Amino acid sequence: MMRAWILPAVLALCGAAMVAGPGGRGEFGVAVPLLLLFLGLAGLHSPLTFPRSLSAAEARRRSAADGRPIVYWRAGCMYCLRLRIRLWRGARGAHWVDIWRDPAGAAAVRAVNDGNETVPTVVVAGRPHVNPDPAWVRAQLRSR
Template identity: 40%
Template sequence: MPVLSRTSSATHARASLGRGDGVTIYWRPGCPVCAKLRTALRGHGDRITWVNIREDADAAAFVRTTNRGGQEIVPVAVIDGVAHSRPTPRQVLAALR
């Protein structure tokens, strides 16, 4: 998984890299993989920041910088400054422990 660049979509890169107390997950409505991840992570919402890329152009740009070819593949979880495209619930839960 790529390490986030501090220059990529600066607003979200700085926010994600600066957080040490949880996980940031970028998602979009209608994405079945996002819905499955969200369901699996119920009960941990206080430690996860969910960012809808359809409501935030900077977030969408950030997601495109983390995926090969500039694709908007979601979900993207930022864990300890590293972006994980399509993380498993197990990966996210491990980061929250």
């Protein structure tokens, strides 16, 4: 779980370090927007941006019952972030599994990606799709 917060923490600390100079000189017109930029980036890369993660077993069980896709992701992944942003509110229609929090989820991703933890991996009707087009995933969510 701590691994998911490393990148956001580094971004927040870098932002604080970057504003120390202009902030110390009283240049708040530069310091405040710079700090907000880094804090925004930290927020985007944090697990808070994504819907609540399920375990892989729970996601498979729910997907079998309701037919909704399973999205395997991890914090700090730009492609996962791109998918999440492009799905917007529709992202709540999928079952999300953070592979850094769930070893079974990481194993499921490695099983379909030749041993690599390539995310996002979206499983629809039991078929895995690696880094699919967000428009395609959105269409899959609408059809369920």
